[in-house]
Amino acid sequence: MKAKRQPAREASSGKSAGATKKGIETRARIIRGAREALENDGIEALTTRKIAASANVRLATLHYYFDSKETILLAVLEGMIADMATSYHTAPLAADPEDRIAELLRLIWYYIGETRNRQIAQIELTLYALRTRGAEWLAERQYGAYIDFYSQMILNDPAISQEERERIGKAVARFMLIGIDGLILQTFALHDEEVAKESVEALIVATRGYLRRLLQKEQVR
């Protein structure tokens, strides 16, 4: 709540603590506990006491590992970024990029449905990072990571030059990500499974179309 402190450049840690094996473990447990508490109660109701309880750690231990509540929150976001790629490692495998888009979007959609509160928590954290002076780069990195990952999943056709592949892949990835984020908010607000499913299919068609258009432009050059 206090604003006197200067923002943490490094979200990872505040102290040099956590070098030993047990230390690393405890640090991880704190982050996990914070994430769970955040998922359960939302950022507005999150307190260090809840984090400690959720991590099964005494209150003072939090501050041995982290400078402040802010540092913990940013570390949770960092953890989510790191976890992201591993979540989908049962990856789609279709040969055609357009089919991969469809598979990927349906897979993501399934995962989102299973992790509602985590999705909400992640958006809360993104907004928190955007608000926190000195932490905007974290939100940027989060999106960068998602875009890189999706991009690589969609386009790996060696017939296209590396440069163009990356340009187009990232554009499609950004488009996909826009749809996914918007879909999360809308689905949880409307809670109409039927309508959500329709939107996913519409998003698939749109993303495919966008990819096709970008590739066609490429041909014409």
Add this chain to the structure above:
Amino acid sequence: MKAKRQPAREASSGKSAGATKKGIETRARIIRGAREALENDGIEALTTRKIAASANVRLATLHYYFDSKETILLAVLEGMIADMATSYHTAPLAADPEDRIAELLRLIWYYIGETRNRQIAQIELTLYALRTRGAEWLAERQYGAYIDFYSQMILNDPAISQEERERIGKAVARFMLIGIDGLILQTFALHDEEVAKESVEALIVATRGYLRRLLQKEQVR
């Protein structure tokens, strides 16, 4: 922070206060102050004292008009929903629905760029409502209001039956809204104006395509 209180069914007010002219004015000032404080500092840092200061009202006055901080927050969201329609009343006018989509999306995009913090605050509040037991309906109503509004903006072709017009219009509106929300998050995270502009155009093409497809299906029947 306490959870003992039972949730407010009505977000509008908590007490019967605010019947007089001055009372209504003060109530409005509190809501406006709360919104401004929220826009400036984010929900995580929002306190009743900040709200009071921002509304130029003493702390106790807040509680004369509202049962709790929660009630104030939900009232702010309600206010945003009410303001929504008026924001775009300089409405697009093209005759062709597809052109209206383009105009509308570019207009919305401009407005969003001018009100960055308000957009973030609104998403924060939506998530807060989704978290708050008994207030989920507010998030739903918010989306319903947006969808109704966009729907009506896009489709008013009398050549189509009322029922179909509404079905298609709402589907397109939902699609647009997904794009807009996703775009808000991504743009503020990446803060790349160039890339954002591209995404808006991609979204326009996609939304037009979606409308066209829905209308074609309609023809075939």
Add this chain to the structure above:
DNA sequence: GTCTATAGCATGATAGAC
């Protein structure tokens, strides 16, 4: 590295004068 204990202050909310 983790604990107990507590400092020191901010918080949401209320009592009661005017």
Add this chain to the structure above:
DNA sequence: GTCTATCATGCTATAGAC
């Protein structure tokens, strides 16, 4: 309807024993 004053509690963070 708005104020001053204050309560009870919860908050983040720290000191210091083990």
